[in-house]
Amino acid sequence: MAKRRAKRTKIFRVRLSFSEHALIKRKAKEAGRTASRFVREAALGIEIKPITLNEEEKKQYRILVGLANNMNQIAKKYNQGDRVFLELHKTLDSTQVVIDRLIDYDRKD
Numbered sequence: 001m002a003k004r005r006a007k008r009t010k011i012f013r014v015r016l017s018f019s020e021h022a023l024i025k026r027k028a029k030e031a032g033r034t035a036s037r038f039v040r041e042a043a044l045g046i047e048i049k050p051i052t053l054n055e056e057e058k059k060q061y062r063i064l065v066g067l068a069n070n071m072n073q074i075a076k077k078y079n080q081g082d083r084v085f086l087e088l089h090k091t092l093d094s095t096q097v098v099i100d101r102l103i104d105y106d107r108k109d
Helices: 018-030 035-043 055-079 085-104
Strands: none
Touching: 018 035, 055 085
16 A cells, blocks of 8 residues: 655745755755755755766766757747648657656666
8 A cells, every 4th residue: 555645735934045045946956856845855854865867867868858959949940830740750759769768767776
């Protein structure tokens, strides 16, 4: 049976300086968490380890970034009236292949 998580209904507001806010957001991003989750876990004393990608994951990430750029360029042309369906389908297919590899990747920690 799955562990049931308590519903979060309470809001805890904290005032931060600009630099404190920026630092928390950066650290949360490095740890792969939302700012709320990061602050909650830090306040509760939960160890927060930053995400580190191995070389294969970095390679797949770079491919995804390139494919995202391609999709943005295709979308721009499409919105200008140039219907480039073949390029769009090739890019989407390539993106799905990379996503499937990342999902199936057996990470050895």
